[in-house]
């Protein structure tokens with residue numbers, strides 16, 4: 001029996017057994033040619049090499065929490081990354097360096113670091129999926145992102161047919177992005193994290209989190225308290241997987257928060273007369289980041305707004321598109337298009353999807 005602990009809970013509503021939907025948190029997606037769970041790193045590299053020789057494109061799936069797979073499925077082999085292992089590589093005045101296998105479930109790893117007196121990942125508690133997928137979109141939440149603690153990413157490079165270690169600058173991390181996203185050149189094998197040996201959290205950077213902790217932004221509190229608070233905040237928004245809660249049958253945020261130029265921001269403000277001032281954060285080079293959820297709501301799409309065939313906006317968070325059962329990827333994408341076009345018509349801002357779209361498009 002392969003280790004499938006990163007899979008969605010078996011009690012979640014059924015997706016057809018042979019479909020890739022069973023391996024995604026959305027429970028959507030058609031069949032694959034073959035599905036191979038891989039529990040050894042060497043095995044994963046060997047499978048990629050053999051597929052390359054045969055001229056196949058391989059779809060890598062881990063927790064399936066950031067993919068939208070088309071109803072036709074994937075016309076090729078699927079590698080389910082299920083490697084496990086956490087190794088302490090070194091411990092010195094700079095903290096502890098941990099080398100983590102790609103298939104380790106992310107939140108179990110975060111909990112383990114906190115239990116071991118290490119801090120730096122506490123605000124990323126409760127995010128579904130695997131460790132190896134975190135560099136793909138520079139996973140982030142509540143003021144932390146993995147780029148702040150990743151020291152290196154061990155990859156198999158399909159182009160050079162070589163295992164390599166990429167340093168932090170080589171990963172090209174940016175907001176919900178990296179060189180790995182939308183690029184199947186690299187298979188992530190292991191990730192190196194450097195964490196502080198401290199029971200105190202990293203400085204709290206996110207206003208909502210600081211408010212709930214009762215501290216000022218920039219202060220530190222017990223890292224375990226940050227985890228507990230983040231888990232509560234996330235659960236209230238349907239952002240912690242729960243097989244009994246259909247609002248969590250999603251990919252988390254469906255759209256990234258748009259980063260607007262000064263001119264685009266002025267246009268949004270012009271069109272806001274009756275909508276009020278949106279929350280916003282300053283971003284690099286004079287740009288402004290605006291919450292997509294706010295734009296979506298002000299464009300008329302409220303929590304619970306239903307599309308056709310069993311898909312709807314989450315009742316808890318406007319940014320999550322959910323599958324309530326019996327739906328299709330086509331219906332989900334229709335709803336996403338309706339929202340994207342509504343926001344564009346109202347504010348002139350084009351929203352971009354955060355998940356990776358496999359064999360389908362928006």
Ligand SMILES: Cc1cc2nc3c(=O)[nH]c(=O)nc-3n(C[C@H](O)[C@H](O)[C@H](O)COP(=O)(O)OP(=O)(O)OC[C@H]3O[C@@H](n4cnc5c(N)ncnc54)[C@H](O)[C@@H]3O)c2cc1C
Nearest residue numbers: 062063064065066129130132133139140141188251252356
């Ligand atoms: C309820 C919910 C809440 C979420 N909250 C957040 C959040 O707060 N912040 C955030 O950033 N994300 C969030 N997400 C999105 C998602 O959990 C993360 O992006 C997560 O890192 C995806 O991991 P995964 O193992 O499920 O990846 P998958 O969905 O299996 O794969 C995602 C992409 O990464 C590629 N990939 C996966 N593993 C590897 C590997 N080893 N090597 C190369 N490529 C690989 C896949 O091919 C695919 O392109 C949320 C999702 C859900 C369902």
